[in-house]
Amino acid sequence: MARSSTRDEILRVATERFARFGYKGTSLQDIAAGVGCSKATLLYHFAGKEAILQELVAPAVRDLAELVARLQTLDDRTVPGAAIDGFVDLVLRYRHEVSLIYDAIPQFQHEPAFESVRPHTDLLRAALTGRSGDPAGVIAAEVLLAGIAGVAIDDERDAARLRPALIAVARRALIPPPDKD
């Protein structure tokens, strides 16, 4: 498996444009211009605009599922730290795709390629709170999930520099310091 070029280039340009201007804000024309081909060529390689989106997010959705499955094996005490590390790594590995998923979820949440995202982020949120169910903790976890994803879209910044800062803020916000009595 290797040679394809045009197909890969379409995916590369589409990922970048979708993340910058949103799914609705990017036309096939825009992508074709970026690739240097015609719209018809795009639609030779993909069944439609939505098929490009689905192929784009598939690896990120798959890795989210893997992360959540791995977290299920941990106990309530160790799971928040692992969830933080895992989510930050996921988001930095798929910066463009994650922001695109946030963008497209309102429209495509019931499409096959997206239907697992909501339940998995629910489990991830539960893992971040040590499955405590505490309402304030749940809200804190949501703030961190949305915030980390929102910051990661800005790919001007070096992932290696971003990673420790994102992990640090999440730990400070979500993991209570040990009692001092």
Next chain:
Amino acid sequence: MARSSTRDEILRVATERFARFGYKGTSLQDIAAGVGCSKATLLYHFAGKEAILQELVAPAVRDLAELVARLQTLDDRTVPGAAIDGFVDLVLRYRHEVSLIYDAIPQFQHEPAFESVRPHTDLLRAALTGRSGDPAGVIAAEVLLAGIAGVAIDDERDAARLRPALIAVARRALIPPPDKD
């Protein structure tokens, strides 16, 4: 000042649809259907789709400017707490509008109605960090700003219940606990 009805109803429906599906994801047709009138009626009351957007965000942008101006008068020690309280209140007062501003900024940041948003959020971010300029602190502030705005869009939840939880997570993440030596 009182009677108008149709015009107010257009703004109400547009705010809700823009927040749910994004500016690009909402057509004049969608808004007209929600209001129960024709597209032509929309365009009698407003110069165009963008004019609806601008009128929608104006109060939120104005209050953001007021908040930032007020924060400028505070010293570096007290400013982070005031910035957190002020931003949470702003976001809860304009839940739909704030998420809409996040959505529309990439496209309209240079339009008159939006041009003050970036500089003001820069000042707000600086206020959240006590103007320390510490890179990790700046990233933490961005995570909290984006995360709080992201959570506030979900208006299923009671603002009175959300407020203390949002303030608590922001304080925990952004304001270092007093030294214990």
Next chain:
DNA sequence: GTCTATAAACAGATAGAC
């Protein structure tokens, strides 16, 4: 596999009747 040409649907916006 890639192109040009074109279809079909939809967008925002206007004209003019009521």
Next chain:
DNA sequence: GTCTATCTGTTTATAGAC
């Protein structure tokens, strides 16, 4: 102030030549 009808441009997608 609201409507129907229409214009114009853009969108996704297809047909068919090369």
